[in-house]
Every structure is written in structure tokens, then in C-alpha cells.
Amino acid sequence: MGYRRSTGTAQHPHHTASCIMGTIGKKKGTHRPAHGCTTIPRLALELKQIIHCTSHPKLPQVTPIRVMMPLGQLIKGASLDELIQMCIQTFDSEGNVCQGSELVQIMLTMHGFLIPSADLLNKLRTLYEEALEKRSLIFCLKVCYFVRYWITELWTMFKMDQRLTQTMEEFQEMVRAEGEESHWRLLDTAQINSREWSRKLTQRIKPNCSKKRKVSLLFDHLEPQELAEHLTYLEFKSFRRISFSDYQNYIVNGCVKDNPTMERSIALCNGISQWVQLMVLSRPTPQLRAEVLTKFIHVAQKLQQLQNFNTLMAVIGGLCHSSISRLKETSSHVSHDVHKVLNEMTELLSSCRNYDNYRRVYNECSNFKIPILGVHLKDLISLYEAMPDFLEEKKINVPKLHSMYNHINELIQLQNIAPPLDANMDLVHLLTLSLDLYYTEDEMYELSYAREPRNHRAPVSGTSDYLYIVSFHLNFASSRGLHTGNNTNS
Structure with missing residues (x-):
């Protein structure tokens, strides 16, 4: 979810003044992406799930009978x-x-x-x-x-x-x-004070552009399965912290102001997407860059198997970002089969027909799964704006509350299903540090052009299109001027 103002320069004529959350910019009527627009719905939300504790031992238990409300x-x-x-x-x-x-x-x-x-x-x-x-x-x-x-x-x-x-x-x-x-x-x-509480977020690392982090070597040492599992651990840690009030605040206010958990989760997805780009661009030769690109596509396959669609969007978004997709010589060294997989992934995550492909696959999944939160929040915002708050005689529109409750509760219930993996905390810590990136969009493009200059010519691969993800219909970047992508430590 890109809450970033584009920093267009003369070198990047296609920069736009702002970009819609989660949109991979592609100017209308042209096939060239708008530089400066980020590539994924940057939503991964933080607030630890509400952990139900037993009531005061001396009090009678509240025993709710879960039945559907007869409207x-x-x-x-x-x-x-x-x-x-x-x-x-x-x-x-x-x-x-x-x-x-x-x-x-x-x-x-x-x-x-x-x-x-x-x-x-x-x-x-x-x-x-x-x-x-x-x-x-x-x-x-x-x-x-x-x-x-x-x-x-x-x-x-x-x-x-x-x-x-x-x-x-x-x-x-x-x-x-x-x-x-x-x-x-x-x-x-008094019982509240004894309950587990992890709402407080870790201290942010302030951006310091003069001190870039070294490119992580962690990527080289982990197989796609292990890397996918640890990314999923971080994503679930972020996702399970969402609460009803976080959804409510976001829907009503239309922004992440005064919602640090939302900002932190957005930064996590931004960090993953940018880290993917940097891992590819850090390699000096087209062959080596193609190897990294291929490995990340295998990571994406594992993420899909884990049913972690939010991180899958972040990884594919990074690979389809124009700073990577413009590397034609690199692309020429990627096998046809790998290109085919990438095309299938982009088709799965396409916004066509209101994310019809994603919704179909997501609905077929059971047990543990992490949704593309930007898509589901878009649904909530649409529902909130489409239905009136009050009916005749200024009576509250209860069916609207009921519908919104069902949408949110469906996401909340997913927090109770633990991921089918065991994470190594040392690796989690190293990966978290690796995702603290301080690079601007302009710097990313400079590195991309340094690897393959503009006048460089190479065979064009089959994967030349860009992924379009519109998480929301609101343009928050221009109205709020929020910057993310430089703090993912959660």
C-alpha cells in the first residue's frame, strides 16, 4: 500500500505526483509504469489478537450461545x-x-x-x-x-x-x-491487568539515508521453503495483531494517522517488496540477477502453498516492479518455465474483475491462510460507503452493521489459526533487520539503470507486463504525504 509521495526528477519523466495505495503505477493509455509508484497493497496489520481469558474465578461464567442473529x-x-x-x-x-x-x-x-x-x-x-x-x-x-x-x-x-x-x-x-x-x-x-498484552510496538528505527544497510547475505543461505516460512511467520505476527477497532478506525478515518499498528504492517510489506528488488539488483551480472529472480519465484510458489497471499503479493510485486521488469537482459537468462510460473502468479493476483482469480483461490483454501488485506479492506470501505448509516425515522441501519461485522469477524477468526511451521528466532531477527531498508524510489531506479542502462538492448521476455494492484480507491499519498518502506521491525 504505497503511502509515498513520488519524488520525480528530470531523469524519471514518468514519475507521478502521487500514487494510489497499493497500485503499481501504469499510466492510462500507455504500457509504461509510473516510476515512484510502489507495487503492492501495503497492508499487513498489527495488533495482537484478543486472547480470551477466563473470568474472575468467583464469578459465574458468561456462556454465550453463538447463534446467527435473526434480523x-x-x-x-x-x-x-x-x-x-x-x-x-x-x-x-x-x-x-x-x-x-x-x-x-x-x-x-x-x-x-x-x-x-x-x-x-x-x-x-x-x-x-x-x-x-x-x-x-x-x-x-x-x-x-x-x-x-x-x-x-x-x-x-x-x-x-x-x-x-x-x-x-x-x-x-x-x-x-x-x-x-x-x-x-x-x-x-482488575482481571484485565493480568492478561497478556503486546499492543506496544517496538521502537522505530529512524531513516538515515547516509548509512545504508548492507545487502543481506541471509538470502543466500536459506532455501525457498525456509525463507517462505520465516516471511510467513513475520506476516502472521503482524496480521494477528489486528483488532476490530483498527478496522473501524481505518474505515472511518480513511487513513493510518494515529494508527501505528497499521503503519508498521504497511512498512513490513513495503520492506519485503523493496528487499526483493535489492536482492536482484545487488548482483552485478545478468546471469546472477536471473538466479536471484528465479529463486524468489520459487519462494513465491512456497508462499502460495502456505496460503500466505499477503506476502505473496509483496514478493511478486517486488519482482514486477518496473525497476526489475525493465531488466531485459536479466530476463533473457530466466528459463521459459520460470517465466510461465511468474505469469501465472501475476494472473492470480491481477485486479481484473475485482480480483476474481484471487478470490476464487482464496475461498477454496481452508485452515491457515493470510489474505491480501488490501483487497478485503477495499470491500469493507465499499460496503461502508455504499450503505446508509440510518434508515427511515433516523433508525440505525442494523443490516449494515451486521454485514460489516461479518466481513471483519471473518478476518479476525483467521488469527486463531496458527501457521503450520516452526520459526527459528535467530533467523527471524536477522530477516527483520534485513527488511529495514532506507532506499528511495529514485535510488532504486538509479541502481537499476546502473545495471542495465537505458540504451541497453536485449531480447524481450514473455514477462513484460506489470502487475496492477489497487488496494483502495482512495488516494492517500497526496492527501496524507505518508512515507513508508523504511521501518519494518515489528
């Missing part, structure tokens, strides 16, 4: 207050979730599209106080069960949202002051 009356929408009441009534007097548990999940995970979390909690507090005045203790208990379910299932919200945490503390103090000790225990958030 029924909700097809025509509902007010926020009506949805809250329906969620509260979903709990029985013992804290079990009865029919409609998916509505509770949707409300708690998607409410950020409707109301800030702290405001939702304040509404619940008001309902609790009103019920307490009427001595409707069963309703008070259900409100507490609803809040406890929120704490148990989506506890990271209370780690990330300081205002929500403060509101919860005020709610707890009010309940305890009323002498409802059993209710207070249900609202206890």
Missing part, C-alpha cells in the same frame, strides 16, 4: 436505545447469553461507528441508576452482566481507551457506594 424486526433498523435494551435483555438472571448473542457481539464490537465507548457505558450507567431507583434488581444485574461480557470479550478496549477506563471507574464507584457489592464484583476490571 427479523431489525431489517428496518432500530434506535440506539432499542439496541441497548435488546442486548441487556439477551442475558438471563444467571449471566448466560440467550438467543441473540450475535447482536451483543455486533453491538459491542461495532458501536464505535455509532457512539464513543465511554458514552455507551454512560448510557448503561444511567439505565442501571434508573433501575436501581425502581428496585428492579434483576435489570440491574443484567446491565452488569452485559458490561462484564464487554470486559471479558473485548478487554483491549479498556486498555486502549483512557476515557472508557475512567468512565468504568466512576461506574464502579457509584455501584459500590450504593452497597451493591455483588454487582461491583461483576464490574471488576
Whole structure:
């Protein structure tokens, strides 16, 4: 996902002022790619999956019964207050979730599209106080069960949202002051502090263009299978950290501002794509460059076998970047069979017919798989913009929330499936360092032209087309001026 402003120069007449996220630039009506545009949907998202811990041992368990929400009356929408009441009534007097548990999940995970979390909690507090005045203790208990379910299932919200945490503390103090000790225990958030938490990202390495990293020798020592496995480990580590709130923030805000996990994952994909290019360009002769190119195509085959489509996009994107695809003499030393494989890969990842080939193959995969997140986020953004937030009488469009929840939840569920591999942590560390690259697009092209000057002539191979990947329909580069590709340490 290229969040980079192109730095066009006189030497590169085809540079563009900006490029769409994830687009491999190809000017309309010409067969020449726009220099400066990056080649992949630079989305790999970071936020450690929510790890469900057991509730407080002295409290009754919340036992949700996972059933599909019967939209029924909700097809025509509902007010926020009506949805809250329906969620509260979903709990029985013992804290079990009865029919409609998916509505509770949707409300708690998607409410950020409707109301800030702290405001939702304040509404619940008001309902609790009103019920307490009427001595409707069963309703008070259900409100507490609803809040406890929120704490148990989506506890990271209370780690990330300081205002929500403060509101919860005020709610707890009010309940305890009323002498409802059993209710207070249900609202206890102390359990959150004991849970595994890895939201904090590692310190970024600041770009220092005067100190280029040496080209990694790690590539020479790893076979395609091993290299693919360790790249998949890094990708999954990044992918499994995504949360509902990350998706929500990105969809609503349309950018990665104040979303460091998203930025970090974008940098990982940028780093992989650029590393692929540098590995090829680091070799002095066409024969040696062809060997590296061939090896990376074999890595891509292994990535497809591992069903890691996001890193597959990064690798193929690097190989199809115009700084590499312009190397005709290098290409002439690549065997016909290898060219055929590369063509098949580019066809698989093509954006034609809305990524029809990729979607078909992806849907046929089971168990562990890592999607091309840019494609699926594009779907979410399209859904978010296509459907109205409110229906008649300003009622919330519940079917829209339901559809978005299903799309996001499908991705979240993939985080629970561990990759079928064992990673060597020393190799993971070395590979992570190798992906910290500080090269600009202009520098990449300078190296490419140094290997094979413009007037160099060689037979044109069958793989001369460029990969087109449009992860999003929004042009973030020009509006945000975000730069990535120089920090991938996750």
C-alpha cells in the first residue's frame, strides 16, 4: 500500500505526483509504469489478537450461545436505545447469553461507528441508576452482566481507551457506594491487568539515508521453503495483531494517522517488496540477477502453498516492479518455465474483475491462510460507503452493521489459526533487520539503470507486463504525504 509521495526528477519523466495505495503505477493509455509508484497493497496489520481469558474465578461464567442473529424486526433498523435494551435483555438472571448473542457481539464490537465507548457505558450507567431507583434488581444485574461480557470479550478496549477506563471507574464507584457489592464484583476490571498484552510496538528505527544497510547475505543461505516460512511467520505476527477497532478506525478515518499498528504492517510489506528488488539488483551480472529472480519465484510458489497471499503479493510485486521488469537482459537468462510460473502468479493476483482469480483461490483454501488485506479492506470501505448509516425515522441501519461485522469477524477468526511451521528466532531477527531498508524510489531506479542502462538492448521476455494492484480507491499519498518502506521491525 504505497503511502509515498513520488519524488520525480528530470531523469524519471514518468514519475507521478502521487500514487494510489497499493497500485503499481501504469499510466492510462500507455504500457509504461509510473516510476515512484510502489507495487503492492501495503497492508499487513498489527495488533495482537484478543486472547480470551477466563473470568474472575468467583464469578459465574458468561456462556454465550453463538447463534446467527435473526434480523427479523431489525431489517428496518432500530434506535440506539432499542439496541441497548435488546442486548441487556439477551442475558438471563444467571449471566448466560440467550438467543441473540450475535447482536451483543455486533453491538459491542461495532458501536464505535455509532457512539464513543465511554458514552455507551454512560448510557448503561444511567439505565442501571434508573433501575436501581425502581428496585428492579434483576435489570440491574443484567446491565452488569452485559458490561462484564464487554470486559471479558473485548478487554483491549479498556486498555486502549483512557476515557472508557475512567468512565468504568466512576461506574464502579457509584455501584459500590450504593452497597451493591455483588454487582461491583461483576464490574471488576482488575482481571484485565493480568492478561497478556503486546499492543506496544517496538521502537522505530529512524531513516538515515547516509548509512545504508548492507545487502543481506541471509538470502543466500536459506532455501525457498525456509525463507517462505520465516516471511510467513513475520506476516502472521503482524496480521494477528489486528483488532476490530483498527478496522473501524481505518474505515472511518480513511487513513493510518494515529494508527501505528497499521503503519508498521504497511512498512513490513513495503520492506519485503523493496528487499526483493535489492536482492536482484545487488548482483552485478545478468546471469546472477536471473538466479536471484528465479529463486524468489520459487519462494513465491512456497508462499502460495502456505496460503500466505499477503506476502505473496509483496514478493511478486517486488519482482514486477518496473525497476526489475525493465531488466531485459536479466530476463533473457530466466528459463521459459520460470517465466510461465511468474505469469501465472501475476494472473492470480491481477485486479481484473475485482480480483476474481484471487478470490476464487482464496475461498477454496481452508485452515491457515493470510489474505491480501488490501483487497478485503477495499470491500469493507465499499460496503461502508455504499450503505446508509440510518434508515427511515433516523433508525440505525442494523443490516449494515451486521454485514460489516461479518466481513471483519471473518478476518479476525483467521488469527486463531496458527501457521503450520516452526520459526527459528535467530533467523527471524536477522530477516527483520534485513527488511529495514532506507532506499528511495529514485535510488532504486538509479541502481537499476546502473545495471542495465537505458540504451541497453536485449531480447524481450514473455514477462513484460506489470502487475496492477489497487488496494483502495482512495488516494492517500497526496492527501496524507505518508512515507513508508523504511521501518519494518515489528
